[in-house]
Amino acid sequence: MGMTMTQKILAAHAGLDHVEPGQLIEAKLDLVLGNDITSPVAINEFEKCGADSVFDKSRIALVLDHFTPNKDIKAAEQCRQVRQFASKYDIDNFFDVGRVGIEHALLPEQGIVVPGDCVIGADSHTCTYGALGAFSTGVGSTDMAAGMIAGKTWFKVPSAIRVTLRGKLPEFVSGKDVILHLIGEIGVDGALYQSLEFAGDGVKSLSMDDRLCIANMAIEAGAKNGIFPVDEVTLAYGKNRFRREAVVYEADPDAVYDREVVIELDKLRPTVSFPHLPENTRTIDEVGEVKIDQAVIGSCTNGRMEDLRMAASILKGRKVADGVRCIIIPGTQQIYLDAIREGLAETFILAGAIFSMPTCGPCLGGHMGVLGKGERAVSTTNRNFVGRMGHIESEIYLASPAVAAASAVTGYLTDPAKLN
Known part of the structure; x- marks a missing residue:
């Protein structure tokens, strides 16, 4: 019996010739990731057990x-606790204010x-790196x-679902629409502890930004991981970028x-996930009249350059609707700088x-855009659970940067094609 991509990676890291779904294995890790919320808990456990060294300071990212x-x-x-730990163990990949980025945008970059x-990463969206042909998953x-x-x-070696992509995405449809469509079809537990393995001729038409977005939200279907084949797009992205041999x-x-x-892919329409689960999807033609108070464009799902360029193309020469707050967040410092150089930042500011x-x-109702009671947001983030972005009586509508930007202009969930 043959193996999937995920099974092959796990077998290699376990030193085995073959693994099967359900098999328990011990695998070597190429990277361990944590952030400012999850790392302090890990550091406490690290110290509690009496550890006095890390396995490899170049294979940990904080x-x-x-x-x-x-x-x-x-x-x-x-953050102070994480800084002290990073300094004590001389962690190579430590990213603090000034050189930081949203982790799942930063590490691929x-x-x-x-x-x-x-x-592995102590963040559920660690599955993002499957876009690069890696096995990556969130842990505690x-x-x-x-x-x-x-x-x-x-x-535990996961079984797999093959997601066959055919054709090419139409205008104003992106990777976000692909993954929302898939989650809407199979449900938030449709791939529970399984690997979503993307294949088919449509893969080659997807940019790396599309793939990163799709893999990022594999967890929203309950998947252990999502993974794409390594092709010309992957290798072109990694040229002069990858620190180790692929x-x-x-x-x-x-x-x-x-x-x-x-x-x-060519039949997909812009897709919106209604409150309060990512599986509650409708195409933009089915949303009806939904007034919004806030639009958020960014996050580890959609804060990359293609996302910002799409938003800017819609906002250029237009104004954010009265009564709507539009918050745009680049994924990394480099993206922030590139957006300034390309004039996107000016476009956003002039639009209001x-x-x-x-x-x-x-994204998690932390700061920079917390919702109040009864408020509605259209957001390019990845979760719309009750209270995810603020008050438990607020509502989140997940969508692509194109839909979010168009909605910011009109004040209602809007098909971006109707603004042209």
């Missing part, structure tokens, strides 16, 4: 991105994750601590999948939007 610049005293103390890697802070000490962890794994022709889901430094803030 990113202060959620509540930074510090929003309150508690956040400041958490910096070439820290490469194809073929096995990565205790597992993060153990990973920093031992450089390995245990996994290892390319391909699914065997006789790999076994629990099911196949086929998506015709706020252009922030990189932060996760509003």
Whole structure:
């Protein structure tokens, strides 16, 4: 019986010739990741067990991105603890204010994750790096601590769902619409502890930014990970970027999948996820009249250059509607700088939007855009659970940067094509 991409990566990191779904293995890790919320818990566990060294200071990444610049005293103390740990153990990949970015935008940009890697992170959206052909998944802070000490962890080998992509995306439709469509089709538990393995001729038409967005939200379907094949797009992205040599794994022709889901990309429409679950999707033609108070464009899902360029193309020469707050957040310092150089920042400001430094803030109701009672936001973030962005009686509508920007202009959920 053949193996999927994920199974091959896990087998290689476990030193085995073959693994099967459900098998328990111990695998070596190429990277262990934590942020300012999850790392302090991991550090406490690290110290509690008496550890006095990390397995490899170059294979740990600590990113202060959620509540930074510090929003309150508690956040400041958490970040201080991580800074002290990073200094004590001379962690190579430590990212603080001034050189920080949203972790899942920053690590690919910096070439820290490469194809073929096995990565764990104390953040559920660590599955983002599957876009690069790596196995990456979220874990708890205790597992993060153990990973920093031992450089390995245990996994139950997941079975897989093959997601076959065909055709090419039409105008104003992006990777966000692909993943929202998929979640709407299979549900938030439709891939529970399974690998979503993307394949088909449509993959080559997707940019790396599209793939990163899609892999990022694999967890919203309950998946252990999402993963894309390594192709010309991947290798072009990694040229002069990847810090280590890529290892390319391909699914065997006789790999076994629990099911196949086929998506015709050219038939997709802009898609919106209504409160309070990502699976509650409707196409833009089905949304009706939904008035919004806030639009957020950014996050580890949609804070990359293609996202900002799309938003700018819609906002240019237009104004954010009265009564609407439009918050735009670049994923990294480099993206922030590129947006300034390309004139996107000026476009956003002239349109009446706020252009922030990189932060996760509003995505989890942390800061920089918390919602009040009864308020509605259209957001390019990845979750719309009750109270996710603020008050438990607020509402979040997940959408692409194109839909979010168009909605900011009209004040209602809007098809971006109707603004042209």
